[in-house]
Amino acid sequence: MGHKDELIARIQRAEREFRRSVVSQAATDFFSVDLTMPQLRVVFFLAASGAISAHELAEALHVGPTTLTGIVDRLEARGLVRRQADDRDRRVRRIGLTEEGQRLVQDLHRVQHQYEVRLLRRLDVDVLAGLATAVEALARASEELAREDAQARSVGAGTGAGAC
Structure with missing residues (x-):
């Protein structure tokens, strides 16, 4: 090695x-917050994505439609998400966070941020400087990799059956 x-x-x-x-x-x-991990996953995914269809959400989280329906039913009963008709296609129901759901995510992010600050303040300035440089480099490398992967997917999509 x-x-x-x-x-x-x-x-x-x-x-x-x-x-x-x-x-x-x-x-x-x-x-x-008394939510299951699957419920937290849905809440955080919706916070990042905005309102999306149940089909898109189930696909993104790799769960079946029946499983997702149960999770969303429980979150809706708690006032954290709502189902609403899609403006472009009334047959489609979009799932999004309510104001209460958004507040929950903000509260959890605030707790996470406070923990990170407490943790990072334990490190000396030289270690923090090195860590900042390393994390910035990781962010750049991640963006480059994402661009390369997106290009590879778009090239691959054009070479499948039926492509001209």
């Missing part, structure tokens, strides 16, 4: 430990 591969393995091990620690710390806050 080369030096670069060893560093990658070291980073992955450290990241797993870091995530385990953060998840155990954050679990208290996230589970205090």
